[in-house]
Amino acid sequence: MNPKTLPVRVGAASAPIHADDSMVIAGGILPAQATGQEGALRASAVVIAQQEKKICLVSCDVLMLQRDLLDDACARIENETAIPAENIMISATHTHHAPVATTLHGYRRDPLFCSYVTHAIVASVVQANNNLQEVDCHFGLGQETTVGQNSRLILDDGTILWVPTEPRFASLTPTGPFDPDLPVLAFKNGSRTQALLFNHSTHNIGARDKNKRSPGFYGLAAQKLEQQLDATVMFLPGASGSTHDFFSNTNDNIKKIETAVTNALQNARKVNLNRLESIKKEFEYTVRPFNEQEEEKAVSYYCHKRRVDWCHNPEDIIRVFRQMRQQLKTQQGQVRKSWIHLCLIGDIAMVGVPGELFGQLASEIKRRSPFPHTCIVELANDYIGYIPDPDAYRLGGYQVWMGLHSFLQPSTGQTLVDEVIHMMNSI
Numbered sequence: 001m002n003p004k005t006l007p008v009r010v011g012a013a014s015a016p017i018h019a020d021d022s023m024v025i026a027g028g029i030l031p032a033q034a035t036g037q038e039g040a041l042r043a044s045a046v047v048i049a050q051q052e053k054k055i056c057l058v059s060c061d062v063l064m065l066q067r068d069l070l071d072d073a074c075a076r077i078e079n080e081t082a083i084p085a086e087n088i089m090i091s092a093t094h095t096h097h098a099p100v101a102t103t104l105h106g107y108r109r110d111p112l113f114c115s116y117v118t119h120a121i122v123a124s125v126v127q128a129n130n131n132l133q134e135v136d137c138h139f140g141l142g143q144e145t146t147v148g149q150n151s152r153l154i155l156d157d158g159t160i161l162w163v164p165t166e167p168r169f170a171s172l173t174p175t176g177p178f179d180p181d182l183p184v185l186a187f188k189n190g191s192r193t194q195a196l197l198f199n200h201s202t203h204n205i206g207a208r209d210k211n212k213r214s215p216g217f218y219g220l221a222a223q224k225l226e227q228q229l230d231a232t233v234m235f236l237p238g239a240s241g242s243t244h245d246f247f248s249n250t251n252d253n254i255k256k257i258e259t260a261v262t263n264a265l266q267n268a269r270k271v272n273l274n275r276l277e278s279i280k281k282e283f284e285y286t287v288r289p290f291n292e293q294e295e296e297k298a299v300s301y302y303c304h305k306r307r308v309d310w311c312h313n314p315e316d317i318i319r320v321f322r323q324m325r326q327q328l329k330t331q332q333g334q335v336r337k338s339w340i341h342l343c344l345i346g347d348i349a350m351v352g353v354p355g356e357l358f359g360q361l362a363s364e365i366k367r368r369s370p371f372p373h374t375c376i377v378e379l380a381n382d383y384i385g386y387i388p389d390p391d392a393y394r395l396g397g398y399q400v401w402m403g404l405h406s407f408l409q410p411s412t413g414q415t416l417v418d419e420v421i422h423m424m425n426s427i
Helices: 067-081 111-130 167-171 216-229 250-266 292-305 314-331 359-368 390-395 412-426
Strands: 008-016 042-050 053-060 088-092 133-143 181-189 192-200 232-237 269-271 276-286 335-345 348-352 373-377
Touching (some): 042 111, 053 276, 088 348, 181 250, 216 232, 216 250, 276 412, 359 373
Parallel strands (some): 348 373
Antiparallel strands (some): 008 133, 042 053, 335 348
């Protein structure tokens, strides 16, 4: 049989992630609580099979997930489905409205919630693997230019904007690119869509009701599309480390994403999945050394000068960063290992990176990629904090203040990019 005509089977499913009002909500600097929930918090899985080879993509409605939990989930999936762990990519949608799965800022990992997340991940993959059907693949490259922008804007005193309080900040000079691409990958059985994946590159902050748990505007859009298509719809987060949506309404964003996905699907072309590959590779990174006095000065200056409503008392925010640095003090210079992951679905490359990647680095991966279509999937298989480009460390700002959210050597991002390109060229 000609390799270009090898049949492809796909299965998809979602499983709920249990949460309740007693659980602390992640996403801010200080711990928060929620009463009730809008939409569902879910783990969604798509299994793609060609002959004996299978790869699996999973998306979870949480802020981020670390390697120990995800390695365990992959081992359980392999045991139950025989899908190799190295062929499983699990990402977090980065909703800022779900309970704590990773210790960060002023809150600690909730072991009970993590057990619910793991259970949902495994259950979604097992069900998806049991639902395999022969399908055709369709790919469309859409755009959504108004949901998000480069958020690291240069202020009048040379500092970098963290959170805006006035619309005038929208006119300031950005420090890097914003990627508006919205790729859509749909699997169809005849005229029926069985599963759909979409990817976009803005922080998933925004609930209809900020006092409720929520999958965020991307998750809410995915669930609306799911009702319309009667198919599993999964959001995979793009490189959003330097991209936020500051001024749009959540309902507007849901509608915009829904429209962009629908338009991309309508214009999608049928593609032959003549290749199905997965490379999941360890890479080393180092916890950077830091100067306590300089870090204290940068955080204190910004929090006092740019005091905003969400800060409450700026000293509370300053204290959180001070405590994180105290925790990292003995870890300076420590060498650690994480994952980078490349899934090749026909001529579509899915690049999994284990943190919040800056747009400049994502643009370089796309530019240097040997494949016609390249999608960045951040927060995949681990969480190692923000992954900035080298210039960002010189400019400063929240994303490079030392803490559990940002502890990499300045060269780490470029090293990761080079390693990804090497992996691409190797296949």
